[in-house]
Amino acid sequence: MIDAPSSRRLDHRLPERFMPTINYDLCRVCRRCVNECSYQALEFKESRVVPSGGCVACGRCIAVCPANCIEVRPVPPQFAPHGNWSERSRRSILAQASSGGVLLSSCGADDTHPPIFDDLLLDAAQVTNPSIDPLREPVETITYLGRRPGRLEVCDGKVIVQEDDTPLIRMDMPLMFGHISLGSISYNAQKALFMAANELRIVAGSGEGGLHPDFYQYADRICSEVASGRFGIKPEYLKGVAAVEIKIGQGAKPGHGGHLPGEKVTTMISETRMIPRGTDALSPYPHHDIYSIEDLAQLVSVLKESTEYRLPVGVKIAAVHNVGAIASGLVRAGADFLTVDGFKGGTGAAPRVIRDHAGLPVEVAIAAVDRRLTQEGLRNRVTVCAGGGVRSSADMIKALALGADVVMVSTSAMIAMGCRVCQQCHRGLCSWGIATQRDDLTSRLDPQVAAARIVRLYRAWNEELKEVMGAMGIDSVESLVGNRDRLRYRGPNPKIAEVMNVKHIGEGWG
Amino acid sequence: MKYVCRPKGHAHDCDCGKDSMSVVGDRAVIDLSLSATQPMHYTTLNCAMRKAMRQGCLSIELKGVMGQRYLASTASVPGLHVAVHGTPGNDLGAFLNGPTIEVFGNAQDMTGNTMNSGRIIVHGNAWDVTGLAARGGQILVKGDTGYRVGIHMKEFGESRPTTVIGGTAKDYLGEYMAGGTILVLGLGGGPPVGRSLGAGMHGGRIFVRGEVSPEQLGPGAALLPLNEDDEREVRRLLGDFIKAFGTEVHQDMNGYVKIAPSSSRPFSGYYDKTNV
Numbered sequence: 181m182i183d184a185p186s187s188r189r190l191d192h193r194l195p196e197r198f199m200p201t202i203n204y205d206l207c208r209v210c211r212r213c214v215n216e217c218s219y220q221a222l223e224f225k226e227s228r229v230v231p232s233g234g235c236v237a238c239g240r241c242i243a244v245c246p247a248n249c250i251e252v253r254p255v256p257p258q259f260a261p262h263g264n265w266s267e268r269s270r271r272s273i274l275a276q277a278s279s280g281g282v283l284l285s286s287c288g289a290d291d292t293h294p295p296i297f298d299d300l301l302l303d304a305a306q307v308t309n310p311s312i313d314p315l316r317e318p319v320e321t322i323t324y325l326g327r328r329p330g331r332l333e334v335c336d337g338k339v340i341v342q343e344d345d346t347p348l349i350r351m352d353m354p355l356m357f358g359h360i361s362l363g364s365i366s367y368n369a370q371k372a373l374f375m376a377a378n379e380l381r382i383v384a385g386s387g388e389g390g391l392h393p394d395f396y397q398y399a400d401r402i403c404s405e406v407a408s409g410r411f412g413i414k415p416e417y418l419k420g421v422a423a424v425e426i427k428i429g430q431g432a433k434p435g436h437g438g439h440l441p442g443e444k445v446t447t448m449i450s451e452t453r454m455i456p457r458g459t460d461a462l463s464p465y466p467h468h469d470i471y472s473i474e475d476l477a478q479l480v481s482v483l484k485e486s487t488e489y490r491l492p493v494g495v496k497i498a499a500v501h502n503v504g505a506i507a508s509g510l511v512r513a514g515a516d517f518l519t520v521d522g523f524k525g526g527t528g529a530a531p532r533v534i535r536d537h538a539g540l541p542v543e544v545a546i547a548a549v550d551r552r553l554t555q556e557g558l559r560n561r562v563t564v565c566a567g568g569g570v571r572s573s574a575d576m577i578k579a580l581a582l583g584a585d586v587v588m589v590s591t592s593a594m595i596a597m598g599c600r601v602c603q604q605c606h607r608g609l610c611s612w613g614i615a616t617q618r619d620d621l622t623s624r625l626d627p628q629v630a631a632a633r634i635v636r637l638y639r640a641w642n643e644e645l646k647e648v649m650g651a652m653g654i655d656s657v658e659s660l661v662g663n664r665d666r667l668r669y670r671g672p673n674p675k676i677a678e679v680m681n682v683k684h685i686g687e688g689w690g
Numbered sequence: 691m692k693y694v695c696r697p698k699g700h701a702h703d704c705d706c707g708k709d710s711m712s713v714v715g716d717r718a719v720i721d722l723s724l725s726a727t728q729p730m731h732y733t734t735l736n737c738a739m740r741k742a743m744r745q746g747c748l749s750i751e752l753k754g755v756m757g758q759r760y761l762a763s764t765a766s767v768p769g770l771h772v773a774v775h776g777t778p779g780n781d782l783g784a785f786l787n788g789p790t791i792e793v794f795g796n797a798q799d800m801t802g803n804t805m806n807s808g809r810i811i812v813h814g815n816a817w818d819v820t821g822l823a824a825r826g827g828q829i830l831v832k833g834d835t836g837y838r839v840g841i842h843m844k845e846f847g848e849s850r851p852t853t854v855i856g857g858t859a860k861d862y863l864g865e866y867m868a869g870g871t872i873l874v875l876g877l878g879g880g881p882p883v884g885r886s887l888g889a890g891m892h893g894g895r896i897f898v899r900g901e902v903s904p905e906q907l908g909p910g911a912a913l914l915p916l917n918e919d920d921e922r923e924v925r926r927l928l929g930d931f932i933k934a935f936g937t938e939v940h941q942d943m944n945g946y947v948k949i950a951p952s953s954s955r956p957f958s959g960y961y962d963k964t965n966v
Contacts, residue, residue: 462868
């Protein structure tokens with residue numbers, strides 16, 4: 181399952197990145213840490229536990245140690261300092277010179293470039309517009325996913341909705357779980373997400389791994405995904421869910437397909453994806469029936485025909501440089517909602533070069549999409565979902581104010597379940613039982629417990645959203661969406677503020 | 691929730707098929723030339739077909755089809771036979787789940803897109819991306835096909851999609867193929883298959899009657915002789931083809947070659963998982 185270190189020559193072995201350090205004064209030698217370490221970075225030797233190399237800082241040993249005597253320390257730089265040749269650049273070269281392979285990674289881009297979210301400040305109400313106490317007065321966060329009616333007509337006191345009346349999905353908060361497939365994560369992890377979405381009354385993405393028969397009980401909270409691999413698509417996968425989403429791209433790897441390595445294709449995964457056991461599950465880079473907006477319109481239409489116009493059909497794209505024009509095309513192709521996945525979005529496996537270097541920060545992408553659709557008179561017709569690097573309720577609020585109707589989160593839900601973002605998902609050894617298919621590891625995750633933690637996290641975020649809206653004097657989340665006048669930019673590059681159409685700090689209203 | 695048969699339209703008590711559909715017993719006939727609106731919109735035709743299916747029809751005959759798209763998409767009625775006279779549009783029988791569709795004419799692009807089970811029989815040509823991501827069922831084409839046919843076909847358990855092409859196929863036949871069988875007969879003459887044959891295939895098999903040179907193969911594909919199981923399968927597929935079209939095909943197995951993946955893990959050594 182993992183690459184065998186012995187296959188690499190010793191002279192190319194890289195220095196350790198992390199070192200589990202044990203306080204032997206406190207250690208009771210219970211060896212729980214040794215048993216729990218799926219990366220085999222600890223061993224029992226000569227009556228004590230010692231590090232054996234390969235620690236990834238997943239934090240499992242720290243969490244299970246009853247004596248609280250383990251500390252995982254980052255290993256200080258082992259190469260001669262150099263301002264240009266970073267430790268990582270040299271490690272990458274050494275690794276690739278040994279393997280000749282494309283460097284694989286997971287989770288979101290981990291560069292230290294500060295997110296634009298951190299350069300935005302929120303507004304609050306003072307004197308001229310009163311703030312609202314969300315604990316005592318109504319502050320509404322109900323959000324609808326789907327295509328809005330183009331026009332309403334009032335005739336003899338009755339409201340008549342003009343044009344199409346595709347149903348909208350009601351969600352209690354402007355939040356959805358991103359698409360994480362069964363395969364990239366375990367049965368228990370996906371079950372926890374669906375249970376949490378059900379409890380929170382929001383929508384969770386299925387990912388493109390099909391839908392396990394046990395999960396149809398949550399179907400009215402699931403948005404099923406049609407991606408280029410077309411895994412697990414059968415009539416009930418399209419007809420029996422809340423919404424269907426065509427995945428064109430993913431923020432972590434725009435323009436790239438999917439690749440679930442054969443080791444992760446267990447019997448359960450093969451049944452759900454409807455592919456043979458042990459073969460690589462490859463998703464082609466493009467959909468080969470979509471080479472243009474007109475082709476996309478056909479897939480949208482055939483899905484609408486297949487679902488008899490009862491479900492919203494959306495399209496998800498990675499945030500790329502021309503995202504505004506592409507988003508306009510998606511709406512014109514018939515998408516009822518569109519999802520923009522930013523460059524910091526997560527993944528279960530992606531080439532590092534793409535994960536770290538391709539795409540557009542979601543903050544800029546949201547503003548670009550919102551502005552372009554508004555200019556073309558389309559913005560009021562669709563739901564814009566956006567995600568990719570949303571770490572907190574503050575990021576969520578800023579994404580809403582930049583122009584997203586719904587914010588997509590995934591990594592934060594993983595962290596709520598136990599993930600420590602050690603970026604080893606692609607190895608299938610997740611010690612927390614999330615990004616793995618190994619039975620002994622997946623059984624570590626109790627879906628009930630994990631779901632409860634996810635529910636608590638996002639309920640808290642929603643309360644924080646209400647607090648901020650109240651402080652701004654806004655009583656409905658719809659009035660926050662696209663309200664860029666309640667944001668100010670304080671970052672290093674005013675050009676970013678200009679392209680996002682956000683004023684600089686110090687600039688007043690009007 | 692309310693059924694709507696047209697995006698810009700009316701509630702489910704609609705008039706779709708009122709002027710063009712007649713149902714006798716379990717047989718429905720939809721004559722598109724009788725429609726008051728010309729040409730009939732695909733949403734109207736699909737809505738009428740769904741009505742026939744809901745009424746329990748096991749045979750739907752379409753007359754005068756002129757490029758209407760998405761016909762019988764996701765149709766799941768077991769034993770249903772849909773006869774299409776004229777020219778259906780793209781995505782015929784997409785997500786098909788059981789029924790048989792017979793086209794007396796040419797089919798366009800994406801026929802049998804992501805089909806699950808059932809049969810699509812085309813008494814003519816079927817163009818690009820026929821049988822995309824099919825997971826079961828059978829597609830029989832009497833004539834020629836276009837580019838990237840049978841892309842990413844897969845198989846699982848009893849579900850093994852098969853595609854038989856009487857004429858020729860163009861480039862990228864069976865790209866990303868993960869399962870199932872494609873048989874190309876090249877009956878009309880000309881080179882039976884193009885370039886990049888089976889590019890990136892990691893499952894399934896392609897049989898070609900005629901010459902295939904190694905230069906035509908895509909990465910991951912290998913040229914092999916047929917074994918006994920293969921010959922049995924080719925004979926069975928030839929039987930299906932002959933039964934569907936009544937064409938005689940020479941059954942000498944020496945004229946066939948097999949294209950199969952060189953590995954079920956084509957990219958296992960491609961990535962470096964070092965924690966840098």
